Amino acid sequence: MDRNRLSxxxxxxxxxxxxxxxxxxxRRQKNWAASLQDGQxxxxxxxxxxxRVADRVYDIARTFPLALDIGAGKSxxxxxxxxxxxxxxxxxxxxxQALKRRCQTPxxxxxxxADEEFLPFQENSFDLVVSSLSLHWINDLxxxxxxxxQVLKPDGVxxxxxxxxxxxxxxxxxxxxxxxxxxxxxxxHVSPFTAVTDLGNLLGQxxxxxxxxxxxxxxxxxxxxxxxxxxxxxxxESNCAWNRRTLLHRxxxxxAAAVYKEMYGSEDGAVxxxxxxxxxxxxxxxxxxxxxxxxxxxxxxFGDLSRISRPTRDNNP
Amino acid sequence: MSGSNxxxxxxxxxxxxxxxxxxxxxxxxxxxxxVAATTAGRQELQKDLCAxxxxxxxxxxxxxxxxxxxxxxxxxxx
Numbered sequence: 009m010d011r012n013r014l015s016x017x018x019x020x021x022x023x024x025x026x027x028x029x030x031x032x033x034x035r036r037q038k039n040w041a042a043s044l045q046d047g048q049x050x051x052x053x054x055x056x057x058x059x060r061v062a063d064r065v066y067d068i069a070r071t072f073p074l075a076l077d078i079g080a081g082k083s084x085x086x087x088x089x090x091x092x093x094x095x096x097x098x099x100x101x102x103x104x105q106a107l108k109r110r111c112q113t114p115x116x117x118x119x120x121x122a123d124e125e126f127l128p129f130q131e132n133s134f135d136l137v138v139s140s141l142s143l144h145w146i147n148d149l150x151x152x153x154x155x156x157x158q159v160l161k162p163d164g165v166x167x168x169x170x171x172x173x174x175x176x177x178x179x180x181x182x183x184x185x186x187x188x189x190x191x192x193x194x195x196x197h198v199s200p201f202t203a204v205t206d207l208g209n210l211l212g213q214x215x216x217x218x219x220x221x222x223x224x225x226x227x228x229x230x231x232x233x234x235x236x237x238x239x240x241x242x243x244x245e246s247n248c249a250w251n252r253r254t255l256l257h258r259x260x261x262x263x264a265a266a267v268y269k270e271m272y273g274s275e276d277g278a279v280x281x282x283x284x285x286x287x288x289x290x291x292x293x294x295x296x297x298x299x300x301x302x303x304x305x306x307x308x309x310f311g312d313l314s315r316i317s318r319p320t321r322d323n324n325p
Numbered sequence: 326m327s328g329s330n331x332x333x334x335x336x337x338x339x340x341x342x343x344x345x346x347x348x349x350x351x352x353x354x355x356x357x358x359x360v361a362a363t364t365a366g367r368q369e370l371q372k373d374l375c376a377x378x379x380x381x382x383x384x385x386x387x388x389x390x391x392x393x394x395x396x397x398x399x400x401x402x403x
Contacts, residue, residue, distance in 0.1 A: 185360050185370060190379070192372035232343040259383065263356065265346055266382060270357020271364075277347065 026147050028200065031102070031123065033248040034145050038103035041244030042082065047109075050242035051082065054141055056226065057285055058084030061140050061169050064289065065093060068165060072136040076100065076159065078124050079142020081244075083110040083117070091115050094136065100124070101142075103244070125152050129159045136165055141285075143170040144201060145248070153214035163294035166216065172201045172286040173223070178272045179236055179281060183256075186263035195253040204286050216290025217297060224285045229278040233265045236281050345393060349385035356382045 041047060062085050065072075073095045077085055080099035089097075097115045100122040101107050107119045122128050124139075124146055137156050146152050156166050180198040187194035202210070204223055211219050230236045240246060273279045291297060346353065359375035362368075 185364070188370050189360055189372065189375055232346060234339050234342045238339065259379070261342075262346075262383065262386060263360075263379060265342070266353035266357045267360050268357075270354055271361050 028249055028251075029145050029147055030248045030250055031125075031145075031147070035102040037241075037246050037248060038081070038101070038244040039105040041242055042103055042105035042109055044242060047242065050239055051084070053226065053228070053243065053283060054081060054084040055087075057169050058140050059088045060224065060285075060287070061085050061138055061167055062088035064167050064287065065089060065136065065138065070135075071095065074098070074134050075136040075138065076129070076134045078127070078137060078139040078156070080110070080140075081106045081142070083107075083113065085138050085140050086113040086115055086117065087111045089113070089115060098134075100127070106244075125155075127152075127155045127159055131158045132161045134159050134164060135161055136167070138166075139168040139170070141169060141171060143168060144172065144199070149202065150210055150213060153210055153216075157215045157290075157292060160292040162292050163296060164292045166288075166290045166292075168288045169285055170202065170288075171283055172207070173204050173284040174282060175201055175284045176236075176240075176281060178268060178279070179233070182233065182264045182268035182271065183260070185267050186260050190260045190263050191257065196249065196251060197247060197253070197256075199247055199249050201284075202286070204284075207286055207288055211288060211290045214290075215293070217293045218289075218291045220287075220289040222287050224287065226283040226285060227280045228283065229274075229280055231277070232279060233261070233268045236279070341393070345386065345389045348389040349382055352378070352382040352385045 041050070044050075065085075071093060075094045075096070076098045077083065078100055080086075080101050081103070083099055086094070086097055086099075091114050094115050097113075097117045098120060099107060099110065099117060100120045102121070102123050104121055107121065110117070110119070120128065124142060125148055137160055139156075143149065143152070160166060176198050183197045184194045204221060207221050208219055211221075230239065268279055269277075356375055356378040359378045360370065363370040363374065368374075
């Protein structure tokens with residue numbers, strides 16, 4: 009039951025009315041997670057990914073007058089940025105509780121309560137758009153990427169990070185095997201993720217140039233399957249797909265714990281959970297950007313390559 | 326949250342799950358191996374294929390829970 013996002017697009021005939029996730033539920037889950045008394049203990053993954061996205065922003069030797077953070081949560085990216093790089097920042101999220109608890113940063117910040125799929129901004133307004141770990145709950149990802157492309161100024165850049173591919177495969181497989189053995193069938197408990205191969209296509213279709221996509225595997229160790237699930241819930245990452253089964257039998261949980269430990273556990277008893285983070289960078293086209301060379305403008309031939317490897321007899325200085 | 330209710334009691338049980346589960350490591354490993362064997366072998370995983378191992382695991386788990394819930398002194402410890 010682990011169809012990736014693109015195959016679901018094809019199944020639904022590429023219509024604009026893709027509805028995989030219950031966005032109201034996701035907002036309630038995020039509000040709940042943000043309101044937890046000791047909610048900071050669940051921020052480790054977002055902080056880590058936020059710092060890596062900020063690294064990528066620093067790699068671009070520019071100052072961005074106006075930046076937008078989509079699905080900002082408690083604003084994990086901006087705590088690693090400085091005013092020299094980003095002059096003004098706008099945060100959006102569906103969860104009001106998360107935005108209220110955003111971390112302090114010297115950058116002048118404003119918050120907008122908005123759904124990532126319906127950005128309330130004018131075209132060509134932002135120099136930089138960032139997003140960290142929130143795009144994987146979007147129903148219409150191609151549409152959202154197009155909107156991001158629209159709100160960017162020409163020669164603006166979008167830097168995003170989302171979980172994808174094989175994230176939480178250990179949890180998914182353990183639950184699947186346990187449910188099959190205990191109940192005779194299984195239903196999806198881990199939401200479908202975008203494969204890294206589809207990401208390039210999606211960005212290209214949205215109109216981005218000069219794409220960079222790379223993967224980072226983050227593996228976190230937990231005492232057991234219960235802690236994995238409780239931490240995911242504390243992060244606001246509980247499942248909210250429409251086709252989720254709301255009940256998990258006690259027997260199945262016990263069975264899944266045993267399978268998880270046996271198949272993936274290490275000698276000291278800890279079990280790993282893998283988060284495959286996909287980082288993407290895309291630019292809005294502008295005349296100043298390098299373009300592919302025109303056909304027929306080559307000045308050297310591929311045939312010359314073979315002559316490079318052959319050693320020459322005469323002594324060349 | 327207002328005092329003790331079904332939700333808080335269940336969360337408490339979930340927090341204790343790993344500790345109790347660790348007392349049944351052998352049974353869990355046996356069940357896990359039985360299920361994991363189907364991913365490598367030719368036999369497909371079906372309902373109740375590893376029912377025997379699971380019964381042993383569940384009995385061990387239920388026993389460990391009841392021992393934990395006994396008032397102090399009655400579970401053999403002083």
